[in-house]
Amino acid sequence: MDYRAKHVLAPMVRVGTLPFRLLAAEYGADITYGEEIIDHKLIKCERRINERLGSVDIVEKGTEIVVFRTCKQEKDHVVFQMGTSDAMRALRAAELVCKDVAAVDVNMGCPKAFSLSGGMGAALLSKPDLIYDILTTLRRNLDIPVTCKIRLLQSSQETVQLAKMIEKTGVSALAVHGRKVADRPRDPAKWTEIADIVNALSIPVIANGDVFEYEDFERIKAATGASSAMVARGAMWNASIFSPKGKLPWEDVKREYVRKSILWDNEVKNSKYTLKEMINHYSSLDTVEAKAIGKSESLFDLAKLYGEEDYYQTVIRSRNDKL
Ligand SMILES: Cc1cc2nc3c(=O)[nH]c(=O)nc-3n(C[C@H](O)[C@H](O)[C@H](O)COP(=O)(O)O)c2cc1C
Numbered sequence: 139m140d141y142r143a144k145h146v147l148a149p150m151v152r153v154g155t156l157p158f159r160l161l162a163a164e165y166g167a168d169i170t171y172g173e174e175i176i177d178h179k180l181i182k183c184e185r186r187i188n189e190r191l192g193s194v195d196i197v198e199k200g201t202e203i204v205v206f207r208t209c210k211q212e213k214d215h216v217v218f219q220m221g222t223s224d225a226m227r228a229l230r231a232a233e234l235v236c237k238d239v240a241a242v243d244v245n246m247g248c249p250k251a252f253s254l255s256g257g258m259g260a261a262l263l264s265k266p267d268l269i270y271d272i273l274t275t276l277r278r279n280l281d282i283p284v285t286c287k288i289r290l291l292q293s294s295q296e297t298v299q300l301a302k303m304i305e306k307t308g309v310s311a312l313a314v315h316g317r318k319v320a321d322r323p324r325d326p327a328k329w330t331e332i333a334d335i336v337n338a339l340s341i342p343v344i345a346n347g348d349v350f351e352y353e354d355f356e357r358i359k360a361a362t363g364a365s366s367a368m369v370a371r372g373a374m375w376n377a378s379i380f381s382p383k384g385k386l387p388w389e390d391v392k393r394e395y396v397r398k399s400i401l402w403d404n405e406v407k408n409s410k411y412t413l414k415e416m417i418n419h420y421s422s423l424d425t426v427e428a429k430a431i432g433k434s435e436s437l438f439d440l441a442k443l444y445g446e447e448d449y450y451q452t453v454i455r456s457r458n459d460k461l
Pocket residue numbers: 148149150151152153172173174219245246247248287315327346347348349368369370371372374
């Protein structure tokens with residue numbers, strides 16, 4: 139996969155499942171990351187072809203719990219992001235998905251207690267030997283590109299040193315979220331510190347942080363010199379941020395997301411979460427609509443809420459015809 143001059147959908151837990159990734163790609167995203175999935179979870183799974191949906195499902199063995207769903211439409215641009223703290227476990231996990239995705243990425247930026255206590259996410263940033271071990275193990279054993287996503291360290295000098303070590307592992311690209319571990323989302327992303335990394339590396343850098351409009355893709359690239367730009371919240375609120383023609387009304391995007399959730403049988407909790415994030419940004423959670431989402435227990439409930447019952451029934455009929 140080529141990581142230059144790309145507009146990238148960032149990994150987002152709960153948000154970045156198949157319907158959202160396909161939506162972002164339809165609007166113009168060149169590369170779409172899936173939500174982070176922990177290796178411990180993945181190694182308990184098996185790969186199943188889902189004939190009814192036309193998807194590939196990674197399912198927890200002995201259950202119907204879908205941990206990761208993908209399909210051939212996105213095979214050449216979807217990135218599987220993993221949480222790990224162990225090279226061999228990371229490899230076992232990656233082997234389960236590597237035939238169905240374009241690349242594998244390791245999350246080295248998550249500041250949440252769950253990740254840190256498991257030695258994953260940002261905990262890796264202070265363990266360069268372990269980073270080296272994980273990335274070289276994946277790279278030597280997989281036929282697809284391997285990348286990682288980091289946050290900034292305390293000083294720019296330290297981040298550059300780490301980034302150079304990461305480059306030596308042979309990764310295909312490095313995504314940099316321009317915030318430090320202790321920074322909050324409202325703190326401005328430090329584009330100048332991303333620029334320091336770009337200047338020191340030869341591999342493509344994907345700059346991430348505070349892209350909220352289509353024009354910001356070029357602004358962050360110009361300010362950092364990065365090859366590509368990645369967006370999280372700006373896309374979560376309105377996935378049409380990727381469209382060069384400008385954003386569509388968020389209500390239209392929201393409806394399209396509901397339809398895609400139905401089409402790909404998305405986990406309803408994830409659809410509810412994503413819809414609420416959109417509504418909270420553009421309107422309020424204190425609305426009839428938001429409260430009705432809260433009470434919805436199924437995709438059919440969401441279909442009813444948005445007047446998409448006919449679409450829902452058509453999808454179900456066509457799935458049943460495939461049996
Ligand atoms: C809802 C949500 C979920 C996220 N989940 C992940 C994740 O699974 N893996 C990851 O590396 N970063 C995750 N992030 C961080 C984003 O990928 C991104 O680095 C951060 O939000 C900064 O980009 P932005 O300024 O465009 O929002 C998440 C962010 C949000 C808002």
